[in-house]
Amino acid sequence: MRRFGWALMVLCMVFGLAMPAFASNHTKTKEWSEINELTSEIWELGKIERYEEAAGVLQFTSDNIIHIEDVLSLRPEQKRLVEYTFRDAVSSLQNPEWSKEKKLNKLTEVRLLVDALQTDYEPLWKKTGLMMLEPFITMEKGISEDDSVAFHQAANLLLERYETVRPALMVDLKDEDLQKLDEHVSYVDTNRSQILSNADHQKQLETAAADFEALFFAKKDNSEPSLFWLIFSIGGIISSTLAYVGWRKYKGDQQDGLRVPDER
CATH class of the missing domain: 1.20.120 (Four Helix Bundle (Hemerythrin (Met), subunit A))
Known part of the structure; x- marks a missing residue:
């Protein structure tokens, strides 16, 4: 007392x-x-x-x-x-x-x-960037491994964490920027099955992740490495599982050809 x-x-x-x-x-x-x-x-x-x-x-x-x-x-x-x-x-x-x-x-x-x-x-909400990007990384892992349980758990985590940071964003962001994030989160929540199975919807998920990344980790220059590689390189910030996912994403970006069907 x-x-x-x-x-x-x-x-x-x-x-x-x-x-x-x-x-x-x-x-x-x-x-x-x-x-x-x-x-x-x-x-x-x-x-x-x-x-x-x-x-x-x-x-x-x-x-x-x-x-x-x-x-x-x-x-x-x-x-x-x-x-x-x-x-x-x-x-x-x-x-x-x-x-x-x-x-x-x-x-x-x-x-x-x-x-x-x-x-x-530099408000405190800026320091929650890794926390906000973690669900996107886990969702991507769920898609690549066809793990719907992990995907849905990560989607729920995104909703929960966004709800936590949103009041602060309402103070600092322009209405149109906040609305864009709202729409991304709503899209993930309402189109889960399609995201798991459809490449076009997965591109929408990537766009959402990129917009969150741009907000929490503003880039001064396009030559900077992707956030997923940044997460991997900062040891101990998140779990080793997520670090491994980040490494796979980085390697995947280097081998984009593996993602595109063979047109020969």
Whole structure:
């Protein structure tokens, strides 16, 4: 309970200091920084399964964030997004039927969202690139090995992880860019059987993977190696199985002729 009391004390200071409508830009930065640190603390509480404490701090923040709306310069749609994301996370923490993983995902949504609202340079969601590309790699492996179970599990993982990062993307991306990603994820979900069996649909999957790669790993130059080879080259970042898939993808790119039916 000591950690819970400390978090509430800091929150009271944040909201108390933020009340004056004439607060400076320095104050705005300070308050966002404090809230960002608190969401990190809440995530840590969730990690050690202290859900009641985490939910209490989160609920207090959600109830009182309206008082610092002017200081934080929240637009109406951002305010609604914050309130919904916080409320959804509190609900998940209070649901005994939800798994630890699902609860942490909801706390991660909050963490990434607040960071995106605070940070203009290198937001945290940018660091989830490998996490977001992993399902695409596994789906490709499922297709190449005719493993429908692995494919569907990876598709489900993509939906779950995209849901986690999407609130932060709503802050930082243009509407058309977010819509493109939404359409990709929806396409994967609704066309699973076709993707498994049809080359044209598989090309759509590759396009989706490329767009996600472009967002999370922006390339300065086209001569850079493919992300799949990059994943392979960074030892220990993901499992050895995925590294092997990355190697196979890289070798496959070198031997494109093997993918094309013989026209002789």
